[in-house]
Amino acid sequence: MKIILNIWRQKNSSSPGKMVRYELGNVNEHMSFLEMLDVLNEELTRKGEEPVTFEHDCREGICGSCGFMINGIPHGPERGTTVCQLHMRHFHDGEELWLEPFRAKAFPVLKDLMVDRSAFDRIIAAGGYISINTGSAPEANSIPVKKQCADRAMDAAACIGCGACVAACPNASASLFVSAKIAHLGLLPQGEPERDRRAMRMVLKMTEEGFGYCTNTGECEAICPKGVKIENIAMMHRDFTRAVALFREESKAGGAG
Amino acid sequence: MGTIALNSGLERTAFFYQSVVGKKVVMAVTGSVLCLFVLGHMLGNMQIYQGAEKLNNYAAFLQGLGAGLWAVRLVLLACVGLHILSAYQLWRLKLDARPTPYVKKATVATTYAARTMTWSGPIVLAFIIYHLLHFTTGQAHPDFRRGDVYHNVIAGFSNPAASLFYIVANILLAIHLYHGVWSMFQTVGVNHPRYTPWLKRLSKAYAWVIGIGNVSFPLAVLTGIVK
Structure with missing residues (x-):
């Protein structure tokens, strides 16, 4: 399937950012959202462009590392899921998506979709x-x-x-x-x-x-x-x-x- | 954990108000007083449907309270003042908290009422000032007769522009209450899976009752039901 991405590109916390448009033609519906971005980044790297920076770690929805806005909603349109657990089957062929970092004064943008x-x-x-002082484990029912x-x-x-x-x-x-x-x-x-x-x-x-x-x-x-x-x-x-x-x-x- | 020093009552109050939670609690407590006033005010005014004598007697009774009336007015004024002060300071904090806006932002759960609190609030304030000049002191009234409340209401609402402002402002007040009444409970810490759905229903019912009640007065005059 084909996905059109508008991604917030920002070099570092002191430079201004802007939306950049990418077209991705070979997206598999079983990919997670982050795997889709991995594919984009490989393409960008091959072309000699700077890959898109986003935070991720466990990719199973429990670490809290990932997260950015997809069409104005954190972690995207599906409820009860992180962006790493969001799959491309929830989007349709040719869909246009806007990705931008979480925005708050207390969360300064470090780079692209990554915030501090x-x-x-x-x-x-x-x-x-x-x-509490750690030591040997207490009796469970005490x-x-x-x-x-x-x-x-x-x-x-x-x-x-x-x-x-x-x-x-x-x-x-x-x-x-x-x-x-x-x-x-x-x-x-x-x-x-x-x-x-x-x-x-x-x-x-x-x-x-x-x-x-x-x-x-x-x-x-x-x-x-x-x-x-x-x-x-x-x-x-x-x-x-x-x-x-x-x-x-x-x-x-x-x-x- | 390190120590926190709160040596005097003033320090305690300052510590409380300094936080985002404290300011919201001030909004909620003052808001609850104003909510009750709005309901009482509307119920009292319902006497317009019972004729001139009934309404004017009610007005004379309120005026006859003397010092009591002024005590109530001062409490209300203090509540309005604190409600506006905390609203203003919180609004400034909000502007500060997200300096770069989203290119695209969607909302999933926020109601229209919740989104427009900072709009409905100031417009209702402007209305209250006009309302006081219109029916309490009379400067904004074309034919004000002190003590003849019934006449003042009929004459005042006979002007469609004035009536329209009352209708719009009271719809906004109702929208403000639609979010505000439930929000008050949540802010002071009342949330329980058993009662919260009922508090949300109460909030909606409160808004509808106040809205319909208050809008009925100018409409009744304009349509000639009350003359």
């Missing part, structure tokens, strides 16, 4: 973890976890940090990503002790990194390749508000804990 998502790492570093909480935490933990939620949001908000981590850890007994500080530190970091705010459009939830729900965003708002209202200093006389 290290802002996500800095948000995680601000509080998206549990401070900490009871309510099944419903484990289920919700697991659903939130499905987030692969691809950044599609930011890309789809009209306000370039990272709320779905941040709230998924806040919900994932906050719903579990191991994460409960740091729940307040986590919400405060992660929300503040997200604001500092220049992400927008949530207007409850539900766009992120609709395009999330892992089906993370905006119910988590409500929990983040709840946790943050409660944490700021009830925050207490640590007691100086509280021991050397």
Whole structure:
């Protein structure tokens, strides 16, 4: 099948980019979208042109490396899938597609379709973890976890940090990503002790990194390749508000804990 | 984790408001007050269908509240002010958060109402200012008689241009509420698979009731149902 591609080409983060048109005549419908781009890149390399840069790693939809906009939708038109798991059979012969990078101030374009998502790492570093000493594995049933909480935490933990939620949001908000981590850890007994500080530190970091705010459009939830729900965003708002209202200093006389 | 120092109430409030979540919560809380006012305002005005005496007595009753009326007005004014301030600051953040626009952008789930909140809001604000000058203080009214609310409404809405502005503005208000009412709950953290579908229905019903109720007043005058 034949596919017409309009791809955002940008040399580096400081130079301006533009859409460039490519025609690809030998696309197999069983190819994944990234394999189709591999074919394009081989052609470009043969012609001595610069291949299109895009991020990818596992190509099985679990690492969160890949992702760009296809016709204005992150990861393309199919729901619940990353771009590496999107197959060309979902497009028709002769279809024209527009590919461009995720756009947000906090996600500067590095090259072509590749953006710098290290802002996500800095948000995680601000509080998206549990401070726990590692050692031998504890007895599995020593900490009871309510099944419903484990289920919700697991659903939130499905987030692969691809950044599609930011890309789809009209306000370039990272709320779905941040709230998924806040919900994932906050719903579990191991994460409960740091729940307040986590919400405060992660929300503040997200604001500092220049992400927008949530207007409850539900766009992120609709395009999330892992089906993370905006119910988590409500929990983040709840946790943050409660944490700021009830925050207490640590007691100086509280021991050397 | 490092420490966060919130030594005073002021620091606490500043920390809260500084974040994108805090500003949205301020929008939601002030919005909920305004939503309730809009409903009460519309229900009160329904008395126009019961005749001049009933409506004018209701107006006199409200005026007779004296300090109570001013307390309500000040609360509403504070809510409007905070709602607009946080909306403006959030709008600036939005412009800042995506400096390079998409060449092509599609939406999958966003409703028309959600997309146009930053448009319906300012237009409704312009309408409220006109509305106050029209029916409360009278500067924008051709034949304003203090205390004779019934007459003011009939005379005011007899001008089709004025009525048209009321109709358009109230449709926009309804669209604003269509997204806003549910959005308020989500922003303050109320989301549950059992109740959220009902809250979304409530939001739609609220918008329809307010929209139809408010648009009915100028239409009733223009069509001669109320004269």
